[in-house]
Amino acid sequence: MSIEPFDLNGRDRRNGAKLAVEHLSKSFGSGTSAVQALAPLDLSVRTGDFLCVVGPSGCGKTTLLNIVGGFERPTSGRALIDDRPITKPGRERGVVFQQGALFNWMSVVENVAFGPRSCGVPAEKARQHARELLEMVGLAGFAHRYPYELSGGMQQRVGIARALANDPEILLMDEPFAALDQQTRELLQEEIRGIWRRTGKTILWITHSIEEALFLATHIVVMTARPGRVKAAFRSRFSESPDPLIAATPEFTAAKRQIVELLRSESQRAQSLEATV
Ligand SMILES: Nc1ncnc2c1ncn2[C@@H]1O[C@H](COP(=O)(O)OP(=O)(O)OP(=O)(O)O)[C@@H](O)[C@H]1O
Numbered sequence: 001m002s003i004e005p006f007d008l009n010g011r012d013r014r015n016g017a018k019l020a021v022e023h024l025s026k027s028f029g030s031g032t033s034a035v036q037a038l039a040p041l042d043l044s045v046r047t048g049d050f051l052c053v054v055g056p057s058g059c060g061k062t063t064l065l066n067i068v069g070g071f072e073r074p075t076s077g078r079a080l081i082d083d084r085p086i087t088k089p090g091r092e093r094g095v096v097f098q099q100g101a102l103f104n105w106m107s108v109v110e111n112v113a114f115g116p117r118s119c120g121v122p123a124e125k126a127r128q129h130a131r132e133l134l135e136m137v138g139l140a141g142f143a144h145r146y147p148y149e150l151s152g153g154m155q156q157r158v159g160i161a162r163a164l165a166n167d168p169e170i171l172l173m174d175e176p177f178a179a180l181d182q183q184t185r186e187l188l189q190e191e192i193r194g195i196w197r198r199t200g201k202t203i204l205w206i207t208h209s210i211e212e213a214l215f216l217a218t219h220i221v222v223m224t225a226r227p228g229r230v231k232a233a234f235r236s237r238f239s240e241s242p243d244p245l246i247a248a249t250p251e252f253t254a255a256k257r258q259i260v261e262l263l264r265s266e267s268q269r270a271q272s273l274e275a276t277v
């Protein structure tokens with residue numbers, strides 16, 4: 001078992017892609033203070049793919065996710081879902097932001113139930129489902145607390161439950177496990193993998209953790225330093241393994257090393273870029 005180079009761009013983008021990104025670029029600001037976050041970037045994600053994106057800090061990962069989420073407009077190019085250009089957020093996309101975006105004036109259970117309730121699901125039914133999701137992310141005892149009473153990692157877990165509550169076709173996750181301790185992270189990784197296997201959802205997952213990408217992804221994209229573009233893409237099969245200790249195998253370590261090496265030069269370049277801003 002290993003990772004193989006994979007030509008995401010070579011896929012027939014318009015044929016069967018759940019999510020496609022075509023020559024997408026994004027710049028912030030103008031004139032001498034302009035920052036080009038994304039270089040023209042192409043991606044094609046099929047239904048049921050679990051695409052993990054890794055790349056150095058500041059390379060445009062959140063920018064990409066915000067464009068696909070419909071929160072930002074690209075400078076050029078476009079992103080499409082089921083062949084339709086994305087212009088705004090939509091219920092078929094569930095987003096977990098890098099920094100918690102919970103409603104501080106609502107209890108945890110109301111935060112999770114909010115989406116379904118605003119679509120007409122009766123209050124008690126929405127709350128019941130919310131409680132089940134909170135149990136799944138290990139927060140059953142916190143349903144009636146408020147987000148500001150929770151740690152950063154707990155807030156992230158509420159964010160995941162809230163995204164799942166709408167039963168979206170596509171999950172867009174921006175480093176959802178970054179604030180979690182290793183044990184919780186591993187438990188939730190298995191939970192997410194189970195959800196993905198059971199539901200066949202399409203997932204775009206941003207992470208700094210190469211192990212996480214190898215453990216979860218069907219495809220891995222390594223981005224360059226800013227302006228972000230695809231440096232390399234892989235098909236990964238580790239996520240198909242039933243072995244819970246797959247990360248301890250020599251094949252896994254070799255794959256990790258391959259990605260670490262690709263990322264190292266980009267991270268150095270990113271650091272020197274940030275030093276000049
Ligand atoms: N709203 C904005 N206005 C101006 N510049 C921005 C804005 N959002 C992002 N940028 C810049 O665009 C670049 C990419 O930012 P982005 O947040 O997408 O990076 P990232 O890959 O998610 O980084 P990290 O891994 O640290 O989360 C950075 O140089 C950042 O300063």
Ligand SMILES: [Mg+2]
Pocket residue numbers: 061062063098174
């Ligand atoms: Mg980010």
